[in-house]
Amino acid sequence: MNSGSVSIANKEFYKNHPEMVQNGKKIPIDATSLEHEEYRQEWKKHYESANNSNVEPVPTAKKTQTTPKPKKKPVSNKAVKGAVLPCEQCKLVNSTVQCSHGRKAIHNMLEVVPSETGDLISLNSKYRNACGKHPRWGVSGYTSSTYKSSSAKFNAMSWRVGKPTWLASIVPHEYTIKATSCSGGKTTIVRAYPSDKISVKIDGKAWRTAKDKVEYIIDNVLGQYLKEPKFQFLEGTLNLTVGREEYPKDNRAFYKYDASVGFNPLLGAKIRIPFGPTAALPNWMKEYGDFYLFAEFSGGVSINGHWAKVSPDKSDAYIDAKGSIEGKIGASLFLVNDSVLKVEASGGTGISIVAQADSEGDKPAIVADILWEGIKGEATIEVAWGIIEFKREFNIVDPQTLNKSPLKLDLSTVLSN
Structure with a gap:
């Protein structure tokens, strides 16, 4: 640049724009700001006008000294120290990172769930005054590559965990993507989650064959020592599907799960243990009458519920679950009589758990309370071979909640184990 022309251009520019002088100091013209675009153009006009008039700053001299005629100097591209106009550097105007499904990065972040062939990520950029080194894209992290063009593509590779686990806790593979220029750049993170999908189904119908064998053992073995023992297992179904999915409305990938369960009961049992002197009577004598003491x-456990994560911000959950255990001590009298067949009196207590559904983030959970059933009494009289029943129940001690605050069970921990 011609130093004389620079001085004249500066003088003319700041004379026309006093707002660019504050507290006696000149505000430099920004070389890249869009707001200073008009300032830059005006300064260039002043510079070109001064340069074309062959003006060079006049050195200080005495009045009696003759000023020599200035000579025309060729324009030089060499930067002059102190010039207000900075060097025009290449600048990144904008850049976009987009997955193969059309979802774009938001706040410099994009989450994807690559398929078996991967997810082809598209990179696009726009530059102003791009130099010989730019445009340029750099990808690093799980894989590394460099692309010397404004548009490029790279494959975010698919992967699988390959073992049973709660997939929501898996750390994704990360790719750091940089679009660079001489005056700065932009960094975007792409997170690639595993494509594992887990489905589990438990059907109580498949239990029937095995249950028949178990009931035979119960009746013919335990039945010799217990009074009509009863067991129930897996009357119902359970379905569970889990896995990461891309949310089509923004840049996130969320952990989607859908679990439904309906077992009534999941597990049930009733055992009566007779004791006392008459408990040892042979079975043929008991056909005509029986009196015994018993512990029962x-x-x-029964459970009906549904948990679902339908979007990154919305969950659906409900549950109706109860588990209980009761104990009784009583006496039973059985007589072969047309009017009175059975008289039974007992007292006992029990503990039950009542649960509600709770969903937090990516983890379905159950919140439960433990209830003590108190102490109950019961008297039953059955007549006419049980066709008519008289029954009375009464509380000796009222029920109450045992836990001060609700108990929480994280189902993800159970499924992970």
Whole structure:
């Protein structure tokens, strides 16, 4: 640049724009700001006008000294120290990172779930005054590559965990993507999640064959020592599907799960243990009448519920679940009589768990309370071979909740184990 022309251009520019002088100091013209585009063009006009008039700054001299005629100097591209106009550097105007499904990065982040062939990520950029080194894209992290063009593509590779686990806790593979220029750049992170899908189904119908064998053992073995023992297992179904999915409305990939369960009961049992002197009577004598003391234990677990994560921000959950165990001590009298067949009195207590569904983030959970059933009494009289029944129940001690705060069970922990 011609130093004389630079001085004249500066003088003319700041004379026309006093707002660019604050506290006696000149504000430099920004070389890249769009707001200073008009300033840059005006300064160039002043410079070109001064340069074309062959003006060079006049050195200080005495009045009696004759000023020599200035000579025309060729324009030089060499930067002059102190010039207000900075060097015009290449600048990244904008850049976009987009997955193969058309989803774009938001706030410099894009989450994807690559298919078996991967997810082809598209890179596009726009430059102003691009130099010989730019445009340029750089990809690093799980894989590394460089692309010397404004548009490029790279494959975010698919992968699988390959073992049973709660997939929501898996750390994704990350790719760091940089679009660079001489005056700066932009960095975007792409997170690639595993494509594993897990489906589990438990059908109580498949239990029937095995249950027949178990009931035979119960009746013919345990039945010799217990009074009509009863067991129930897996009356219902359970379905579970889990895996990461891309959310089509923005840049996120969320952990989608859908679990439904309906077992009534999941497990149930009733065992009566007779004791006392008459408990040892042979079975043929008991056909005509029986009186015995007994200890009885019964309980079961039933559960009906549904958990679903339908979007990154929305969950759906409900549950109706109860588990209980009760114990009784009583006496039973059985007589072969047309008017009175059976008289039974007992007292006992029990503990039950009542649960509700709770969903937080990517993890379905159950919140439960433990209830003590108190102490109950019961008297039953059956007449006419059980066709008519008289029954009375009463509380000796009222029920109450045992836990001060609700208990929480994280189902993801159970499924991971």
